Amino acid sequence: MEHSPKPRAIVLLSGGLDSATLLAIALSEGYEVYALSFRYGQRHEGELNAAQRLAKTMGAREHRIFSVDLRAFGGSALTDDISVPKGRDLTANHAIPPTYVPARNTVFLSIALAWAETLDAADIFIGVNVLDYSGYPDCRPEYIEAFQRMADLATKAGVEGRRKTQIHTPLIHLHKSEIIQKGLALGVDYSRTVSCYDPSPQGEPCGECDACQLRQSAFAKLGLQDPARIESGK
Amino acid sequence: MEHSPKPRAIVLLSGGLDSATLLAIALSEGYEVYALSFRYGQRHEGELNAAQRLAKTMGAREHRIFSVDLRAFGGSALTDDISVPKGRDLTANHAIPPTYVPARNTVFLSIALAWAETLDAADIFIGVNVLDYSGYPDCRPEYIEAFQRMADLATKAGVEGRRKTQIHTPLIHLHKSEIIQKGLALGVDYSRTVSCYDPSPQGEPCGECDACQLRQSAFAKLGLQDPARIESGK
Numbered sequence: 001m002e003h004s005p006k007p008r009a010i011v012l013l014s015g016g017l018d019s020a021t022l023l024a025i026a027l028s029e030g031y032e033v034y035a036l037s038f039r040y041g042q043r044h045e046g047e048l049n050a051a052q053r054l055a056k057t058m059g060a061r062e063h064r065i066f067s068v069d070l071r072a073f074g075g076s077a078l079t080d081d082i083s084v085p086k087g088r089d090l091t092a093n094h095a096i097p098p099t100y101v102p103a104r105n106t107v108f109l110s111i112a113l114a115w116a117e118t119l120d121a122a123d124i125f126i127g128v129n130v131l132d133y134s135g136y137p138d139c140r141p142e143y144i145e146a147f148q149r150m151a152d153l154a155t156k157a158g159v160e161g162r163r164k165t166q167i168h169t170p171l172i173h174l175h176k177s178e179i180i181q182k183g184l185a186l187g188v189d190y191s192r193t194v195s196c197y198d199p200s201p202q203g204e205p206c207g208e209c210d211a212c213q214l215r216q217s218a219f220a221k222l223g224l225q226d227p228a229r230i231e232s233g234k
Numbered sequence: 235m236e237h238s239p240k241p242r243a244i245v246l247l248s249g250g251l252d253s254a255t256l257l258a259i260a261l262s263e264g265y266e267v268y269a270l271s272f273r274y275g276q277r278h279e280g281e282l283n284a285a286q287r288l289a290k291t292m293g294a295r296e297h298r299i300f301s302v303d304l305r306a307f308g309g310s311a312l313t314d315d316i317s318v319p320k321g322r323d324l325t326a327n328h329a330i331p332p333t334y335v336p337a338r339n340t341v342f343l344s345i346a347l348a349w350a351e352t353l354d355a356a357d358i359f360i361g362v363n364v365l366d367y368s369g370y371p372d373c374r375p376e377y378i379e380a381f382q383r384m385a386d387l388a389t390k391a392g393v394e395g396r397r398k399t400q401i402h403t404p405l406i407h408l409h410k411s412e413i414i415q416k417g418l419a420l421g422v423d424y425s426r427t428v429s430c431y432d433p434s435p436q437g438e439p440c441g442e443c444d445a446c447q448l449r450q451s452a453f454a455k456l457g458l459q460d461p462a463r464i465e466s467g468k
Contacts, residue, residue, distance in 0.1 A: 068302055068345070073352040102351035103344055106388045110337055110344040111302070117336035118307040137393040146387045150380035154340045159371040 006032040008121035009168075010112045011060070013037050015050030016195045017215060018127035018171055021183035023058055025170050026125045028186055034119060035060040036112055040104070041071025046203045050194040057192070066111055070101055105138035109147055113165065117155050122163040129171050129179075144169055176218035191227035240266040242355035243402075244346045245294070247271050249284030250429045251449060252361035252405055255417035257292055259404050260359045262420055268353060269294040270346055274338070275305025280437045284428040291426070300345055304335055339372035343381055347399065351389050356397040363405050363413075378403055410452035425461035 009031035013019045026033050035055040037048055048065055055063035105128065112124045128139040137143060144167050151165040152158035158165060171179050183190065195215045196205035205212050205228060219226040243265035247253045260267050269289040271282055282299055289297035339362065346358045362373040371377060378401050385399040386392035392399060405413050417424065429449045430439035439446050439462060453460040 064306065066303075066306060069300075070348055072298065072300060073349045101348075102390070103348035103385075103388055106344040106384070107341070107348055110340040114304055114335075114337035114341055115307045137390060138388045140387070143384070143387040146380070146384035150340070150377070150384045151337075153374070153377040153380045154337055154372045156336070156371060 006030060007123060008032045008034060008061075008119050009123035009125055010116050010119075010121055011035050011125040012108055012112060012127065013051045013055060013060075013063070014127070015047035015052075015054060015193060016127075016211070017176075017183070017190060017193045018129060018179060019051070020054050020058075020188050020190065020193045021179050021186070022125050022127040022171060023054060023060065024183055024186035024188045026123075026168070027059055031123060033060040034115065034121065035063040036108075036115060037063070037065045038108055038111075039065055039067045039069075040101070040107075041069050044199055044203075046194045046196075046199055050192060053192055057189075064115070068107060068111065070104060070107065073102065103138070105136075105143075106147070109151075109167070113151050113155065116165070117157060120157070122157070123166050123168060125168045125170070127171050128169050129174065129176075131173060131175055139172075141169070141172060144172075176214050177221040180218055180222060180224075189227070193228060195228070240264060241357065242266045242268060242295075242353050243357035243359055244350050244353075244355055245269050245359040246342055246346060246361065247285045247289060247294075247297070248361070249281035249286075249288060249427060250361075250445070251410075251417070251424060251427045252363060252413060253285070254288050254292075254422050254424065254427045255413050255420070256359050256361040256405060257288060257294065258417055258420035258422045260357075260402070261293055265357060267294040268349065268355065269297040270342075270349060271297070271299045272342055272345070273299055273301045273303075274335070274341075275303050278433055278437075280428045280430075280433055284426060287426055291423075298349070302341060302345065304338060304341065307336065337372070339370075339377075340381070343385075343401070347385050347389065350399070351391060354391070356391070357400050357402060359402045359404070361405050362403050363408065363410075365407060365409055373406075375403070375406060378406075410448050411455040414452055414456060414458075423461070427462060429462070 009026050011023050011026045011033050013023055013035040014037065023033065023035060037051040039048060052063060105126065109124065109126065116122070116124055128144065130139055148165055148167045155165065157163050174182070180190070195211045197209040197211050198206045207216070215226055243260050245257050245260045245267050247257055247269040248271065257267065257269060271285040273282060286297060339360065343358065343360065350358055362378065364373055382399055382401045389399065391397045408416070414424070429445045431443040431445050432440045441450070449460060
């Protein structure tokens with residue numbers, strides 16, 4: 001593989017609205033992007049298909065789907081038989097939600113770190129966000145900083161002082177509607193993204209889970225209709 | 235599953251000499267042990283078979299082999315086609331060796347953390363060691379401390395203040411011969427452990443890789459013969 005003059009970055013790409021925006025941001029900042037998705041025992045493959053399409057159409061240099069079966073340990077409504085909560089009041093102050101997957105971002109970032117080290121890349125983009133939904137401990141800036149510190153002690157490049165790992169979280173302080181605005185300005189086609197935690201077998205969003213609700217109200221706030229919902233007829 | 239009065243601990247069990255000793259230590263300290271091994275693209279399955287036998291005979295409550303294909307990213311003689319170095323002078327001061335797998339301990343500890351959170355376990359045992367072989371950045375105390383700090387920010391239990399993750403590294407400052415002495419005192423049967431990076435198809439240790447050399451000289455220092463070598467006739 002020839003060395004491109006562009007710096008390389010790993011972008012964690014779930015196939016949802018946030019990570020599509022994240023990919024657009026990394027590309028706009030001039031990185032050669034290596035997109036990374038995980039098959040971790042999600043309830044459906046729709047997200048992964050969306051990730052694959054997004055990586056291809058938006059111009060990632062490479063896209064990998066890495067299998068890591070977090071379902072083996074259980075403990076979350078996203079991977080288990082616990083039901084996905086519907087129609088919750090998201091303005092209320094929540095404890096950690098049942099859709100939390102134990103240590104998920106830590107596992108994902110660690111695997112990204114392994115790939116980054118192989119590619120000699122110092123930059124990892126992750127679409128965590130604290131504002132719209134702050135129930136996940138591994139989405140907070142203090143967690144990200146601690147991961148970054150650990151990463152520099154973990155890796156050859158960090159120890160040899162050749163480079164410092166940089167975990168980029170450009171969405172962390174944005175409201176969902178601001179994320180959408182940013183993405184639209186960068187030309188993201190949101191009809192290609194999948195956010196729903198519990199879509200129909202045909203891939204239509206349920207419209208009622210936390211992810212659907214957040215997405216809907218963010219588009220509404222901008223006076224727009226969600227293109228994914230228009231396309232699916234919902 | 236009934237809740238045992240014993241505290242639960244995850245023990246990372248590779249099937250080698252160090253992790254067999256680690257398992258014996260965790261059991262002797264009164265933990266209910268959940269042993270965790272990884273199929274990460276090693277060159278051979280001998281280690282995993284040894285781990286399975288050790289977990290069963292030594293009394294782990296459960297043993298899981300988790301697949302995480304770090305070979306997908308390449309970059310190490312343990313998982314790639316790079317050759318395992320033979321007959322190296324281990325008394326010399328080494329740079330990071332070619333058997334280093336990028337971010338391996340970070341990935342392993344992250345997955346252990348996911349299981350620990352599901353089990354409501356606070357304790358994770360890992361057999362890292364800085365003395366005999368200090369070339370790996372992710373075996374140093376400062377790395378382990380940084381991981382622990384990150385873990386408490388990553389998890390529900392840490393954030394809710396219910397418990398602090400404790401990464402136990404009882405072997406970290408021991409010489410290989412001291413590890414063996416400790417294990418023998420706890421009744422570890424070292425004929426059941428596999429250390430070689432590059433065994434024959436019949437599972438016999440090569441006798442020349444770094445791991446074989448270290449093991450051999452440690453037994454020799456104690457005036458003992460390695461039981462694994464006696465058994466394999468080497």
